[in-house]
Amino acid sequence: MLMMQEITADIVQATIRPREADTYKGDYGHVLTVGGNQNYGGAIIMSTMAAVYGGAGLVTAATDPSNFTSLHAQLPEAMVVDDTDVAELTKLIPTMNVIVVGPGLGTDQQAQTILETVFDLVLPKQILIIDGSAIDLVAAQKMTLPDTHIIFTPHVIEWQRLTGIAPDDQTPEKNQAAQQKLHANVVLKKHRTEVYMQDQIWQNTVGGPALATGGSGDTLTGVIAAFVAQFENKQKALLSAVYTHSKISDQLAENAYVTLPTMISHALPSFMAQMAKKTPEDRIGF
Ligand SMILES: NC(=O)C1=CN([C@@H]2O[C@H](COP(=O)(O)OP(=O)(O)OC[C@H]3O[C@@H](n4cnc5c(N)ncnc54)[C@H](O)[C@@H]3O)[C@@H](O)[C@H]2O)[C@@H](O)CC1
Ligand SMILES: Nc1ncnc2c1ncn2[C@@H]1O[C@H](COP(=O)(O)OP(=O)(O)O)[C@@H](O)[C@H]1O
Numbered sequence: 001m002l003m004m005q006e007i008t009a010d011i012v013q014a015t016i017r018p019r020e021a022d023t024y025k026g027d028y029g030h031v032l033t034v035g036g037n038q039n040y041g042g043a044i045i046m047s048t049m050a051a052v053y054g055g056a057g058l059v060t061a062a063t064d065p066s067n068f069t070s071l072h073a074q075l076p077e078a079m080v081v082d083d084t085d086v087a088e089l090t091k092l093i094p095t096m097n098v099i100v101v102g103p104g105l106g107t108d109q110q111a112q113t114i115l116e117t118v119f120d121l122v123l124p125k126q127i128l129i130i131d132g133s134a135i136d137l138v139a140a141q142k143m144t145l146p147d148t149h150i151i152f153t154p155h156v157i158e159w160q161r162l163t164g165i166a167p168d169d170q171t172p173e174k175n176q177a178a179q180q181k182l183h184a185n186v187v188l189k190k191h192r193t194e195v196y197m198q199d200q201i202w203q204n205t206v207g208g209p210a211l212a213t214g215g216s217g218d219t220l221t222g223v224i225a226a227f228v229a230q231f232e233n234k235q236k237a238l239l240s241a242v243y244t245h246s247k248i249s250d251q252l253a254e255n256a257y258v259t260l261p262t263m264i265s266h267a268l269p270s271f272m273a274q275m276a277k278k279t280p281e282d283r284i285g286f
């Protein structure tokens, strides 16, 4: 039986610390989110919003141009680029710290071309978060993964598509073997989300059915991107993002039957401020 460790508030409090006074946006990472076709624009808006509210220094969304206006209406802080403009992506991608690909991307030929472009251009020093449709494309097209730091964020059906392991057979042993074969970190999303990284397995014990609404996972990608972009310890940043997304939902769920993805994003700055204020002595009882 494999040992599973619980993600605790301690890890989050140790990760989210007060910002140094003499810093600027360039110190908190540049995130690129790639996705959102003509039908699923909301997915990339939710991912991008979470990256902005989660504290990434700069955020750019590469999406279908039909989403530009709606994205800016909600999120003037983000920049946009046409996700089929290879020349622009070729200039932009090398300047990024973290790339999210997949929310609302779809699985048609155009989506596949966009994903191939990202895989071609991503650099080994970057962090690539592969979610939603991009996981489906990797699985269906048996795409070779790029040489970079990869975080997969599948739900149980996406994980099945990627590994062939049916949800009922998704044991820690089988999941870890599949994760190690992929040479990637895996956030297996479900009621009690599991994080597989290197030889460790972590379980998230916060979060509940108020998160069971379209866009919760899209939002998680943006929180992960913002955290790994701005915090030094990438493993703790990943665990902290998973916890924070769920914990905010739990807190909102005291007064909200369903916690809409945009509600979670809007609550990120105040939750992070609370975490940053905590000293080691405060940690008991949180
Ligand atoms: N507003 C938007 O634009 C939205 C776009 N979305 C995008 O839509 C695309 C397709 O994603 P979907 O996940 O909807 O579709 P999928 O076809 O990947 O997954 C849906 C299937 O997975 C099952 N499933 C998911 N989680 C499960 C769990 N914990 N236990 C058991 N079964 C589970 C569902 O029952 C369903 O059969 C993605 O690109 C995604 O990002 C969705 O995120 C929804 C919102
Ligand atoms: N009952 C639940 N308990 C805890 N977390 C949940 C529950 N239902 C959904 N979630 C969380 O919501 C997110 C759903 O992700 P996903 O299925 O990819 O949504 P979408 O693609 O619509 O954004 C995951 O982080 C998952 O852990």
Ligand SMILES: [Mg+2]
Binding pocket: 131, 132, 155, 217, 218
């Ligand atoms: Mg999803």
